[in-house]
Amino acid sequence: MKKIFILMMVTAVVLAGSPAAAQSAQPKAGEKLFDFTLPVPADRADRNYLGISGWGKTFKMADIKANLVLIEILSMYCPFCQKEAPVVNQLYEAIEKDPAAKGKIKIIGIGAGNSTYETEVFRKRYNVPFPVFPDPDYDIHKKCGEVRTPFFIAVRLNANGTQDVTYAKLGGFGEIPAFLETLKKSAGL
């Protein structure tokens, strides 16, 4: 009986501390965003878009100058991400054309399992105007519960440096005007 009890205790401790239990939860609206860093883009236009300086090697979500950031988890190798690329570009254009949203809502892509070369191929192929960051070893992808792609996460950046997930969903986000309104509302615009 005692042996079984010890086994159960060990099981509980190990499960609680395992990466699957600790990190594999997918982002959900209403929760805080998982912590991660991104490499500072080499391209000046990308840095200007995000409003980050070129000094450091990496930056965090809190460093981005925006009220809200839409993160697309994608892959150059994913057919649905390829198909969705023009739609996400249209959303970007809609944001840039909206005086209230421009500069306040920004988009970034994260290429799960993609090298820098591969994310650049994706950007060139689909004329992606926003920065797409490589995640060659799936580090960020693991932190967001190995979501399928394309996966969209909208994140409100709070003044105290934390981020709240306001939208987290697999696949296309539907009609652009309606989705932009949702994003603006979440951004407090």
Next chain:
Amino acid sequence: MTKKPALNTMVLLVMLIVALSVPAWAQTHSEAFKDNIYVTGELKPVDSILKVKVGDMAPDFMLFSITGQKVTLSQYRGKKNVVISFVPAAWTAVCSDQWPGYNIVKDLFDKNDAVLLGITVDNIPTLYAWTNQMGKLWFPVLSDFYPHGKVAELYGVLRSDGTSERALFVIDKRGVIRYIDVHDINKRPPLEVLVRELEKLK
């Protein structure tokens, strides 16, 4: 006396739990395949012995493509460089995330005067259904199904379970093998390495 077996059991149990809680590496993440991907788990990285080497003439073969075309390697002799991409099996994780990438870089192949031949040991109906999820592919997809894996065997990339390795062969216009990458089956070869090898052919 009773402590030792309990400890052994605990060690085993801990090992088992740790093994189970590590996420399967490099799954297919594209929503395009939905829940139709069979998860193989981590496999032995390489499970065959190459029968060709860089500098050899590439052994010729004839296979049928999913569009019913007869494709021979020698038909490209003197005309095109050829990249052969063997992937282990349809409807598995990493493989489903490899060809869709090649599908958007036809220009990189064209620029280097190269064609791509995708080969698996699956039969044509399976390959047809699987590659349909990838969108329209610009390159021939060839079935090395019967006699089972005869081309994979010819090159020495047929694994002991009847699947093939995840392997890339770059063959120049003279029919000489210029580059071989029998990749860790659990991982996708980075695109830049292949492109660099194609650029060397000029």
